[in-house]
Amino acid sequence: xxxxxxxxxxxxxxxxxxxxxxxxxxxxxxxxxxxxxxxxxxxxxxxxxxxxxxxxxxxxxxxxxxxxxxxxxxxxxxxxxxxxxxxxxxxxxxxxxxxxxxxxxxxxxxxxxxxxxxxxxxxxxxxxxxxxxxxxxxxxxxxxxxxxxxxxxxxxxxxxxxxxxxxxxxxxxxxxxxxxxxxxxxxxxxxxxxxxxxxxxxxxxxxxxxxxxxxxxxxxxxxxxxxxxxxxxxxxxxxxxxxxxxxxxxxxxxxxxxxxxxxxxxxxxxxxxxxxxxxxxxxxxxxxxxxxxxxxxxxxxxxxxxxxxxxxxxxxxxxxxxxxxxxxxxxxxxxxxxxxxxxxxxxxxxxxxxxxxxxxxxxxxxxxxxxxxxxxxxxxxxxxxxxxxxxxxxxxxxxxxxxxxxxxx
Amino acid sequence: xxxxxxxxxxxxxxxxxxxxxxxxxxxxxxxxxxxxxxxxxxxxxxxxxxxxxxxxxxxxxxxxxxxxxxxxxxxxxxxxxxxxxxxxxxxxxxxxxxxxxxxxxxxxxxxxxxxxxxxxxxxxxxxxxxxxxxxxxxxxxxxxxxxxxxxxxxxxxxxxxxxxxxxxxxxxxxxxxxxxxxxxxxxxxxxxxxxxxxxxxxxxxxxxxxxxxxxxxxxxxxxxxxxxxxxxxxxxxxxxxxxxxxxxxxxxxxxxxxxxxxxxxxxxxxxxxxxxxxxxxxxxxxxxxxxxxxx
Numbered sequence: 001x002x003x004x005x006x007x008x009x010x011x012x013x014x015x016x017x018x019x020x021x022x023x024x025x026x027x028x029x030x031x032x033x034x035x036x037x038x039x040x041x042x043x044x045x046x047x048x049x050x051x052x053x054x055x056x057x058x059x060x061x062x063x064x065x066x067x068x069x070x071x072x073x074x075x076x077x078x079x080x081x082x083x084x085x086x087x088x089x090x091x092x093x094x095x096x097x098x099x100x101x102x103x104x105x106x107x108x109x110x111x112x113x114x115x116x117x118x119x120x121x122x123x124x125x126x127x128x129x130x131x132x133x134x135x136x137x138x139x140x141x142x143x144x145x146x147x148x149x150x151x152x153x154x155x156x157x158x159x160x161x162x163x164x165x166x167x168x169x170x171x172x173x174x175x176x177x178x179x180x181x182x183x184x185x186x187x188x189x190x191x192x193x194x195x196x197x198x199x200x201x202x203x204x205x206x207x208x209x210x211x212x213x214x215x216x217x218x219x220x221x222x223x224x225x226x227x228x229x230x231x232x233x234x235x236x237x238x239x240x241x242x243x244x245x246x247x248x249x250x251x252x253x254x255x256x257x258x259x260x261x262x263x264x265x266x267x268x269x270x271x272x273x274x275x276x277x278x279x280x281x282x283x284x285x286x287x288x289x290x291x292x293x294x295x296x297x298x299x300x301x302x303x304x305x306x307x308x309x310x311x312x313x314x315x316x317x318x319x320x321x322x323x324x325x326x327x328x329x330x331x332x333x334x335x336x337x338x339x340x341x342x343x344x345x346x347x348x349x350x351x352x353x354x355x356x357x358x359x360x361x362x363x364x365x366x367x368x369x370x371x372x373x374x375x376x377x378x379x380x381x382x383x384x385x386x387x388x389x390x391x392x393x394x395x396x397x398x399x400x401x402x403x404x405x406x407x408x409x
Numbered sequence: 410x411x412x413x414x415x416x417x418x419x420x421x422x423x424x425x426x427x428x429x430x431x432x433x434x435x436x437x438x439x440x441x442x443x444x445x446x447x448x449x450x451x452x453x454x455x456x457x458x459x460x461x462x463x464x465x466x467x468x469x470x471x472x473x474x475x476x477x478x479x480x481x482x483x484x485x486x487x488x489x490x491x492x493x494x495x496x497x498x499x500x501x502x503x504x505x506x507x508x509x510x511x512x513x514x515x516x517x518x519x520x521x522x523x524x525x526x527x528x529x530x531x532x533x534x535x536x537x538x539x540x541x542x543x544x545x546x547x548x549x550x551x552x553x554x555x556x557x558x559x560x561x562x563x564x565x566x567x568x569x570x571x572x573x574x575x576x577x578x579x580x581x582x583x584x585x586x587x588x589x590x591x592x593x594x595x596x597x598x599x600x601x602x603x604x605x606x607x608x609x610x611x612x613x614x615x616x617x618x619x620x621x622x623x624x625x626x627x628x629x630x631x632x633x634x635x636x637x638x639x640x641x642x643x644x645x646x647x648x649x650x651x652x653x654x655x656x657x658x659x660x661x662x663x664x665x666x667x668x669x670x671x672x673x674x675x676x677x678x679x680x681x682x683x684x685x686x687x688x689x690x691x692x693x694x695x696x697x698x699x700x701x702x703x704x
Binding site: 014051052053072073074076078079080082083084086088089090099100102103104148152 | 527593602603605606614618
């Protein structure tokens with residue numbers, strides 16, 4: 001068990017490719033931290049620098065109280081699970097798991113065997129100990145790889161997308177299993193994944209990376225409910241957040257947003273937003289679950305047409321088009337990332353509906369639907385910087401909700 | 410096929426029962442196989458015939474009985490007792506084993522460093538190695554002779570061994586390097602995290618996994634050293650220090666040629682290769698079939 005400290009860690013690959021830029025983060029003792037980001041965001045590079053498989057160009061990494069920059073991997077007291085498991089093909093499961101103990105400890109053969117058996121039992125692979133890796137299924141290999149890591153009882157676990165080679169069902173199962181294991185062992189863990197769902201479900205805290213820069217660190221709830229910028233807002237959560245373009249209008253009696261979405265906001269909010277940004281158009285971020293869809297016009301509703309309705313089981317996902325929406329791409333600055341959907345040619349607006357509440361005949365039809373928005377869960381982003389300019393409000397709203405929930409318990 | 414009665418089939422337009430068809434196919438297959446083997450082994454067979462009794466081919470065909478009457482192990486006896494054959498054989502064995510072992514040792518790590526480690530000039534070294542393969546052996550023979558004479562390696566088995574290693578290395582390194590590049594890097598990384606040094610990771614993980622490739626390289630080095638003629642002829646001029654190929658060559662006299670002795674020597678020189686290939690080849694096939702790495 002050890003805390004890990006990144007102190008302005010920078011990695012520049014040959015040919016001046018900046019993989020990680022001035023990364024600062026402290027991971028507490030026994031914490032499960034997930035590094036998440038799209039490919040090329042530098043998350044694997046960070047993990048490999050902790051492991052000692054990649055040199056650190058600048059800055060320091062501490063494990064416990066030691067600066068590990070110059071330590072070879074074998075002296076860092078870490079264990080790593082690789083994406084392709086990296087089981088030694090010429091050794092059986094027992095030998096694979098004992099490999100590290102033989103190299104890094106002075107334990108006798110019996111002690112090693114006892115510890116391997118203990119770990120094998122924990123992973124449910126006792127029967128496989130004399131098998132060679134090639135005879136194992138994907139899930140079994142994954143278990144052996146994890147078993148090989150836990151048997152050494154290291155200070156830090158490093159996971160490099162360990163579940164991405166498994167099929168969806170097994171992945172979900174192993175997810176819970178790994179999480180349970182980590183809670184049992186209370187070992188500091190860094191887990192790298194590009195799957196935000198994995199990050200959300202497993203971690204104590206999530207660190208979101210993009211282009212080698214840390215975007216936000218926080219608990220899964222925090223990064224979901226209070227994204228610091230458009231990238232985090234779009235990356236975390238599936239389906240991703242809707243982005244509407246609206247203008248802040250403070251000429252009337254009460255300030256309001258006009259544009260794709262028309263909503264009234266309080267004077268204080270308008271003040272905060274105006275204080276943080278001098279843009280006139282803003283991106284309003286609203287998650288699909290915070291949009292209500294009506295068949296008839298209600299007060300303050302916005303008309304839209306249905307593109308497609310995807311049944312998901314407990315609820316349906318409705319894709320809609322706004323009557324005269326402003327394209328987000330026309331508004332945001334070039335350097336502002338609006339997340340994964342950037343690649344798709346058209347913006348997709350989504351809302352969750354109850355199954356059957358909107359007839360399927362509305363799909364690709366001129367029938368109108370009417371949307372109302374839960375403004376308590378609306379995020380306002382500056383299109384120039386991509387930053388969330390009313391994040392504080394969300395924090396208070398959440399705190400209130402949480403204390404209310406606690407009070408009712 | 411399905412419309413025909415089950416118990417007959419058609420072989421070259423003749424209706425036969427399936428049993429006959431199977432048998433006929435087997436006979437045809439084996440006839441072809443054995444005739445090919447016969448073509449390949451005929452020279453070896455003829456070496457054997459002549460080594461026992463010096464005859465001409467047509468005499469042997471006309472009257473094999475005469476050959477049987479005159480057959481004796483006399484040539485072998487002379488080879489072992491009246492010539493330097495045993496010494497040459499020993500020298501060949503020493504040079505071959507030494508250069509094979511040495512080149513495997515060097516090329517295992519050399520190929521690894523060129524294939525895996527990141528250092529300045531890695532590509533240049535790799536290309537340079539390949540470049541050396543472009544020169545025919547005979548081209549460097551004279552310079553090599555002068556250099557070896559100056560540094561005192563002339564006329565010694567050590568010198569010959571070094572020369573062989575130098576010639577085998579480039580090819581072996583390139584071959585092994587290609588194999589290493591197909592091994593997932595995470596294997597060594599896992600070993601290094603598990604407490605090995607990099608060299609330890611190579612010895613404990615990479616070498617066992619590349620055993621088939623190393624065996625192939627070993628065979629290559631072995632055959633090269635065992636058969637090499639020119640270098641041995643130039644770098645050794647003491648009859649007691651020479652190896653088999655130039656040794657056997659010295660039996661070719663200006664006016665006489667003892668065919669039976671020559672063939673006995675040739676057979677004696679071929680035997681070790683037969684044995685080695687027989688064992689290592691089996692090993693290679695096993696290694697490849699096992700498919701040591703799957704990612």
